Amino acid sequence: MSYEYGSLSRPIEETLTTIQEWLMVVYRAEFLPAHRRSSRRTRRLRRIRGWNREIGRLVSGIDRVERETLPCIERDVGYTFQSPDGLLRILMDGSTRRLFFGILEEFPEEILPLPAKDIDILGKFPDNAQALALIGDVTLRLKILPGLHARVPGLVPLSDRWRLHEHKLGLLCRHHPTGRALEREKETLARAVLGLLYVEGGIDPLRAAVPLFMSGGPA
Numbered sequence: 754m755s756y757e758y759g760s761l762s763r764p765i766e767e768t769l770t771t772i773q774e775w776l777m778v779v780y781r782a783e784f785l786p787a788h789r790r791s792s793r794r795t796r797r798l799r800r801i802r803g804w805n806r807e808i809g810r811l812v813s814g815i816d817r818v819e820r821e822t823l824p825c826i827e828r829d830v831g832y833t834f835q836s837p838d839g840l841l842r843i844l845m846d847g848s849t850r851r852l853f854f855g856i857l858e859e860f861p862e863e864i865l866p867l868p869a870k871d872i873d874i875l876g877k878f879p880d881n882a883q884a885l886a887l888i889g890d891v892t893l894r895l896k897i898l899p900g901l902h903a904r905v906p907g908l909v910p911l912s913d914r915w916r917l918h919e920h921k922l923g924l925l926c927r928h929h930p931t932g933r934a935l936e937r938e939k940e941t942l943a944r945a946v947l948g949l950l951y952v953e954g955g956i957d958p959l960r961a962a963v964p965l966f967m968s969g970g971p972a
Contacts, residue, residue, distance in 0.1 A: 761871050765838045766815050768871055772856070773808040775866035776801055800859065807852050807924050814922045815841060822920050829915075829965055830950060832958035839953060843885060843945045845878035846923025852876075882945040889948030889959075897960055905944075911966040912939035917946065 761768055780801045785794060819837050826840070827833050834840065853876035862869045893905050912918055918939050930938055943966075950958040 761838075761874055762868060763871075764836065765841050765875075766812060768867065768875065769808050769812050769815070771866050772872070773805055773812065776805045776808070779860075780805065797859075800855070804852060804856060810925070811849070811922050814920065818844060818920050818922070822915055822917065826915050826946065830958045830961040832950060832954045832961070834949075835953055839949045840946065841922065842878045842881040843942065843949060844917065844920060844922050845875075845881070846921045847879040848924040848928070849922065850876045850879065852924060882941055885946075885948035885952070886941045886944035887948070888951060889944040889946070892951045892956075892959060893947065893963075896956060897963060906966055907940070908943035908947075908966055909936050909939045911962075912943040914965065915943070915946065917942040 763771070780798060783794070783798060783801070787795070790798070815837070818841060822844075823834065823837055823840055853872050857869060857872050857876070865872065890905055898905065918935070921942075947959055947962060950962060
């Protein structure tokens with residue numbers, strides 16, 4: 754089923770916690786001793802238990818982002834984000850699609866603990882980083898960096914400074930790139946954060962970030 758794209762009806766962390774608590778209720782309601790279960794029931798219980806664990810890891814990762822990554826970015830650029838959710842959407846890894854779309858496929862809408870649209874939106878978060886990275890890149894070249902053919906310098910050090918890749922929100926099964934692929938992911942994350950700064954705060958916080966990645970910037 755296709756859902757209209759939009760905003761979540763509640764913050765990301767609260768949305769995930771609601772789903773996690775509901776999955777626990779469903780698991781307890783459907784649990785049967787092993788000798789009384791069909792193989793189909795056993796597979797379903799394993800899926801529910803696995804989703805519950807994965808969402809728990811996402812919630813733990815969100816706590817780490819809010820305690821470490823978010824304050825670091827805000828200190829560096831002198832800007833306070835409207836909420837953590839913008840950054841969390843950027844850091845949501847593509848591996849989470851399987852989790853959220855799997856829940857939608859498993860359960861009918863009428864028993865979900867929140868609108869099905871919200872779960873669908875969670876599954877589409879990995880698209881956010883690419884869109885915001887384009888905004889960040891274009892805005893830097895056209896409004897911040899001098900020259901008609903201004904080139905944005907490598908942003909891997911900025912991504913490392915903010916530990917964006919280390920704090921991505923993904924499942925244990927996610928792919929871990931190396932080499933140039935890893936560099937591209939880090940560049941995309943850094944550009945996406947710069948795009949978010951511009952979308953939320955305008956030109957000033959974006960301009961404040963420039964010394965962090967230009968040569969001679971702060972260590």
